[in-house]
Amino acid sequence: MSIELVDAQCGFGGAIPGDPSIVGADQLVADLKRIGLTRALPRLLPEEIEIDAPAANARLYAACADSAGLSPCPIVVPRGGGDLPSEEKQVTALLAHGAASACIRPDRDYWTLAPWNCDALFHALERRRVPVMVSLAKLGIEAVGGLAARYPELPFLMVEASYRQYRSLVPLLAAFPCTYLVLGGGYAVHGGLEHLAATVGAERVVFGTGFPVTEPMTAVTYLMYSGLSGEQKQLVGAGNLDRLMGGIQR
Amino acid sequence: MSLLALGREGRPLAGLDVIDMHGHLGRCGFAIPDLSAEGMVAVMDRVGISQIVCSHMQSMGQETRRGNNEVLAAMRAFPGRLLGYASAWPSDRGAVRAEIERCLAAGFTGLKVHDSNGFAYTYEDYAPAFAIADAHRWPVLLHVWGGDDQLAQVAELAARYPHASFLLAHAGCRNVEGYVRITREHANVYLDLALSSSPRGLVALLVQEAGADKVVWGSDAYFFSQGHQVGKVLGAELSEEVKAQVLSGNAKRLLARVRPHA
Numbered sequence: 001m002s003i004e005l006v007d008a009q010c011g012f013g014g015a016i017p018g019d020p021s022i023v024g025a026d027q028l029v030a031d032l033k034r035i036g037l038t039r040a041l042p043r044l045l046p047e048e049i050e051i052d053a054p055a056a057n058a059r060l061y062a063a064c065a066d067s068a069g070l071s072p073c074p075i076v077v078p079r080g081g082g083d084l085p086s087e088e089k090q091v092t093a094l095l096a097h098g099a100a101s102a103c104i105r106p107d108r109d110y111w112t113l114a115p116w117n118c119d120a121l122f123h124a125l126e127r128r129r130v131p132v133m134v135s136l137a138k139l140g141i142e143a144v145g146g147l148a149a150r151y152p153e154l155p156f157l158m159v160e161a162s163y164r165q166y167r168s169l170v171p172l173l174a175a176f177p178c179t180y181l182v183l184g185g186g187y188a189v190h191g192g193l194e195h196l197a198a199t200v201g202a203e204r205v206v207f208g209t210g211f212p213v214t215e216p217m218t219a220v221t222y223l224m225y226s227g228l229s230g231e232q233k234q235l236v237g238a239g240n241l242d243r244l245m246g247g248i249q250r
Numbered sequence: 251m252s253l254l255a256l257g258r259e260g261r262p263l264a265g266l267d268v269i270d271m272h273g274h275l276g277r278c279g280f281a282i283p284d285l286s287a288e289g290m291v292a293v294m295d296r297v298g299i300s301q302i303v304c305s306h307m308q309s310m311g312q313e314t315r316r317g318n319n320e321v322l323a324a325m326r327a328f329p330g331r332l333l334g335y336a337s338a339w340p341s342d343r344g345a346v347r348a349e350i351e352r353c354l355a356a357g358f359t360g361l362k363v364h365d366s367n368g369f370a371y372t373y374e375d376y377a378p379a380f381a382i383a384d385a386h387r388w389p390v391l392l393h394v395w396g397g398d399d400q401l402a403q404v405a406e407l408a409a410r411y412p413h414a415s416f417l418l419a420h421a422g423c424r425n426v427e428g429y430v431r432i433t434r435e436h437a438n439v440y441l442d443l444a445l446s447s448s449p450r451g452l453v454a455l456l457v458q459e460a461g462a463d464k465v466v467w468g469s470d471a472y473f474f475s476q477g478h479q480v481g482k483v484l485g486a487e488l489s490e491e492v493k494a495q496v497l498s499g500n501a502k503r504l505l506a507r508v509r510p511h512a
Contacts, residue, residue: 166280166282190282190284190471194283195283211450215452215481216485217258220485221481225475226475
């Protein structure tokens with residue numbers, strides 16, 4: 001049974017400090033093609049020295065415009081500080097560029113998750129039902145739970161999960177129906193997919209690889225060798241993400 | 251069908267005799283939803299893994315005898331599928347010798363030592379364990395995290411116990427050069443691939459630098475899913491023959507050297 005897989009945790013274009021090489025969109029496309037994927041939602045990665053979010057978004061949009069199957073996942077930032085367009089304009093712009101998700105980087109863009117700092121941003125995303133990628137590694141489970149509690153109509157795609165977080169990850173998913181676990185990277189919980197399907201439902205898991213950092217085939221085999229049914233693998237592989245993207249109010 | 255294609259479709263790697271040289275049984279601090287040996291074997295069947303060599307999580311703690319007993323129970327429940335690495339808490343040389351000899355007599359196939367218990371691999375009371383490993387050509391799996399101090403200990407042990415096969419876990423997690431150097435310098439040192447982060451390109455790099463005959467596949471199950479960890483080899487830019495060597499041939503060669511208890 002051939003299962004379509006769409007990569008919701010991947011990226012290109014960013015630099016690693018001390019490493020002159022930069023992975024381009026063409027490498028992402030080629031590597032995904034090699035393992036049988038044709039669609040992805042890339043971000044600008046790695047992001048350590050990406051200090052200019054609008055410029056990073058512009059590069060991301062340009063690269064994705066040249067590559068069929070790539071839907072950009074740009075960075076969104078609360079406007080406070082006066083140096084950026086309004087949150088509403090940011091969301092309108094990302095949709096105009098064909099994005100079907102957005103990502104946040106509070107530490108890198110120097111803002112807090114306090115409601116008085118970012119309510120406008122998340123409400124703008126929530127109104128349009130634009131899925132938001134949040135890093136469990138960088139924000140932490142409690143912070144993500146706090147966001148999900150405040151914005152229950154906004155789909156949160158949780159990336160960069162660790163196998164060590166599982167004891168808290170399951171209750172988080174159970175408590176907040178707007179949260180979704182994105183596979184990829186080092187997330188490799190033994191029996192985790194089967195247990196998640198049995199407890200919160202396979203509808204809450206989205207496929208991703210962790211490219212360019214992680215060997216993308218690990219996520220493929222993690223899903224394909226799991227004990228999930230074919231239908232559940234279809235949901236995780238593409239169906240859940242397609243459903244979320246189909247819910248965007250364009 | 252290529253190995254990558256088999257993995258893409260979720261089809262078992264039939265006929266390859268995949269051997270996992272790095273497994274665990276038992277409980278640890280973070281949650282693993284299925285702690286059963288049955289669950290591990292079920293995954294092995296789906297992937298097409300013939301055998302796994304397991305230590306107990308207590309190799310990181312003090313209840314090594316209880317851990318070894320639980321591994322033994324799994325070995326007996328799944329003969330030929332689940333093999334055992336023995337571990338010992340180094341309270342004194344006599345206790346270490348007695349425990350490892352007990353495990354040898356029970357059919358264990360190797361030795362696991364983890365320095366998270368606070369003892370260096372060269373701690374003197376471990377000596378009887380390494381002597382037994384040497385005499386019986388055992389694989390010795392060492393948790394290594396790329397530290398120069400750890401690698402220096404491995405070099406010392408590899409020279410002192412030339413008949414044992416030392417497997418360095420988590421190869422390339424950092425200090426790739428250190429892992430490769432020690433593998434090149436010692437004929438009885440090998441690299442184990444178990445690493446959750448599975449960096450893109452690392453498997454091919456280790457094979458290129460250390461040699462295809464010096465790299466063995468291990469999953470770190472059930473910290474991690476074997477289904478996840480096998481993907482790094484299936485997806486690596488390597489020939490089918492080298493993938494088969496890493497997944498099976500090298501481990502077969504190491505296990506075939508083992509001299510069982512007389």
